[in-house]
Amino acid sequence: MKTLITLSWRNIWRHPARSGVLLAAVMAGLWAGVLTVGLVNGLMHQRIDYLIESEITHAQVHHPEFLAEGYSWLYLPDHEAISDWLAQDARVRSFTSRTLTDGMLQSPVKTAGVRIRGIDLTTERQTTNFHENLIVGDYLDTDIRNAIMIGERLASEHNVEIGNRVVLTFEDVENELISASFNIVGLFRSASADYDQRNVFIRSDEFNALLSETAVYHEIGIMLTDQALAGELVDELNAAFPNIHAQTWRQLSPELSMMVELGGVMVVLITVIIMTALAFGILNTMLMALFERMREIGVLISIGMSRGRVFGMIMLEAMMLTMAGAVGGMILATLSINYFKDRGLNLEMFAEGAAQIGWDHIIYPSLAMGEYLAILAVVIFITLVASVYPAYKGIRINPLDAARDA
């Protein structure tokens, strides 16, 4: 085997220019491909982390029908028991209860449908970092009564600013229509312009005073010590409290779930596309190498090298050449990824569009071991496919051709 490797390696370097060109092509292709995959991957993880940490959290608990209907009377039964359960669980890092309902926001200019989110300032701050989205004013932590924080975008649409009043109208738990006026104390800007237009924040105690005689909560957001624990925690919650519906972040956000899956597919897809283009280069180089060595291979078969070994020799040659380029390209890509990992790659030029759909404009590329292995697997597979034909040609060589006069 070692001799075969030596033979293949030296054969590769018989034509340094020809092999070098393929090597460089594979290297450049893999560098670009892996870096792209790293960027896409980083972008997705940033988006996922951001949504989890700013709002969705690792797991949530609702009344089974609340998410579909949004009515205030679909509040959580057993809220206190669930809170006690969560407070005692070591996997739970923190949790926060929210009072939610859909309603109308009315300004002097116009009226718009919004989701009203009543939050507990202390536990919300411990659980999420939505407060980091505040751009002006206060994060509801003021003495002003009926304080409200709205999206910067919503504010400009309604032509209101801090200090102005808006009216919220919603149904209470008894199905009665309630209207109350709120004072704008802060403006926020999250990564999603759409979210900023549809969500307003008030204090849950003030919300509850209007909604119901006793405090009601519609959602508990739970952060865990490790996101991987979400599945089992949710199962246990659902078993312990049959009247509620607990879900993991992946169940709660089909968008995120799809992104996780898409991420895996993207790795393979980008590599397949790049390698398919390179496959023709591999095929061409190997056929050229084969045609000029027909006689030599004929001699090897004459003296007793089995056709299986000849096949292996040609495949090995293609594999070593491609892998040398692939590994080189992956090392370059890893260096590039590491360079941008903490610094971030600033795509400010496109940031306006990115913010619209809720993406960061600075990307921190990242790639896990498993993804590198997936890329390598694709490279190996496509190289094998591309070198099968030359190898097949190789084993069809007639040893008589070798002995024939040149």
Next chain:
Amino acid sequence: MTSAKTSVMTIVRTESLSRVYNPDTVPVHALRDVSIEIDEGEFTALRGPSGSGKTTLLNMIGGLDKPTEGKVFINDHEISNMKDGARIDFRLHNIGFVFQHYNLIPVFTAAENVAFIMMLQHRNKREIQERTDKLLRQVGLGDRQDARPAQLSGGQQQRVAVARALASEPRFILADEPTANLDTEAAMNLLDIMEKMNREQNITFVFSTHDQRVIDRARRVITMVDGAISQDETQHQS
């Protein structure tokens, strides 16, 4: 047959060999009804004009080609009806080849060219190394082990080819016009080496040639004309 002859083992035996090229278009009868025996220890030349069938006969004996009719036995194994894979393996362990164009692997050193065939035989590393060393010394290239073929003269390359052919410890060595590309000195030097191995180690050589100086050194000379054997004589060394 004399009793002296039966005590020697017959290595190669052909039975009414015929080979017709292009039977469907313009048939060429390259071999016609050739029956010969070659015994262990022979030093035999196959001579005849160009196109007389020497290469075709050597290819049959070496298991590189199949006869149209007739049979080839090597030590009582019929190689003319073996499957391709089995024939390759049989060649690896039983037959040594020397070609007119040397045909060494250009990316291998002299030593690696010799060692490679033993590697194909799955011999152990130490044995391969020792044997390579010994063989290259025998062909007078003990000091050129690490040279690539391109760094060697034609005569030296052909000597490496002889060492390679011997490396697998074959039953006999077939050489098709081994000296055709060599000058007189290199040709005689190669013959000296082959003769010495034949004499001292009883290695069987069968080689084709139309060079009279080479024919003169053979003990048995088989003459071919038009694909048939016209003469088969044993000559005394001068």
